[in-house]
Amino acid sequence: MRKVIIISGFLVAVQLSLFAETKLTPLKTGGKTKPLESLKAKKEPKETVKAPPPEKQEKPKAEPVFSGPKSGWGVVSKSSSFYTETGENIGKLPAGALFTYSGVKHATGCFVLVAKIKGKSDKWEGPFLIQSPDVVFFSGELTEMPEQLIADIQNYYTLQGKIEARKEELELEHQSKNPSFESAKLWQKRYADSITAAADLEAKANTLKGAAKSKALDELRSLKYEQSRTKVMADKEAANYKAWKEQNPTPDSIINADPVLQSLQKQLKEAKAKVKDVVVE
Secondary structure, three states, X not given: OOOOOOOOOOOOEEEOOOOOOOOOOOEEEOOEEEOHHHOOOOOOOOOOOOOOOOOOOOOOOOOOOOOOOOOEEEEEOOOEEEEXXXXXXXXXXXXXXXXXXXXXXXXXXXXXXXXEEEOOOOOEEEEEEEEHHHEEEEOOOHHHOOHHHHHHHHHHHHHHHHHHHHHHHHHHHHHOOOOOHHHHHHHHHHHHHHHHHHXXXXXXXXXXXXXXXXXXXXXXXXXXXXXXXHHHHHHHHHHHHHHHHHHOOOOHHHHHHOHHHHHHHHHHHHHHHHHOOOOOO
């Protein structure tokens, strides 16, 4: 989805939902030439085998191009993971968080912004990496924007995030009735724990020598054998959970009757009225 917003001719918000021919010649013998076919020792012509046509080489894919400004500021439009500059997941950014960014990098599946985020104490923290599909960009200098307008924009997206979070809570409450709910969580946790344990044991084995290392590697093989069995059960329970969920979606009546959701939606309607000239959906 693309949003284009103009305030006083200078503010624009964009949602980036970002290859010798060979000839036989006569042979010379004793200074005279004899044609090839007159030679006594003749060999049957060999059957020629045509080489397969060369495989077509795929043209290298063009590098994706970021269509937004290379620096600027924006607001997180929905709760999104953010990372250190080395790619370590730090946690979740809430919808409505204000940020500035000074560069763009291409990551798997999307672009990430090298950004600083304004914390609760109005202190700028970072730099961090945040995912571009989860934000709204604005052009113009942040320092030139009215503070109240920025606050209203943040509040609008904060409320959107709270509404989505509440819907997820209601969905989870309903899905807790799923007969495979607890077993699916249990086997998924066991499988995740086995992956961590195997990685730790492998790292330990790499530091050992001799009999101690052999023993650790034996333990690792046994652990990975159990891990494969655990994965079978985790996949089975996950499939059962998914099948029940598809057959028993959360009724709209539960969503529509929720008082918390109703209150948030009312607040969102009021917040939208304040930013209707700058936020277009």
